[in-house]
Amino acid sequence: MGILIMIVVGILVGWLASVVVGGGGGVIFDMIVGFLGALIASFIFGGASFLSGDISLMSILWSVVGAIVLLLVLRLFRGGFARRL
Numbered sequence: 001m002g003i004l005i006m007i008v009v010g011i012l013v014g015w016l017a018s019v020v021v022g023g024g025g026g027v028i029f030d031m032i033v034g035f036l037g038a039l040i041a042s043f044i045f046g047g048a049s050f051l052s053g054d055i056s057l058m059s060i061l062w063s064v065v066g067a068i069v070l071l072l073v074l075r076l077f078r079g080g081f082a083r084r085l
Helices: 002-021 027-045 057-078 080-084
Strands: none
Touching (some): 002 027, 027 057
């Protein structure tokens, strides 16, 4: 049951980050971005993500911040900022 909750939260985190940054790539992309964002949040903020087993509002918010950072870095490498300017 814990894995299912983590998948749902990962999709939610990835979707929220996609809404904030713009664009989107579907459910699988959102889930991957959500999990990688949680890993980034764990690295930057010291385990403050839902992957550490603590699913709280703050852990979800930190994971969204990590996912936003990931999406901005991906957009930077794809040249997304140059096209919008």
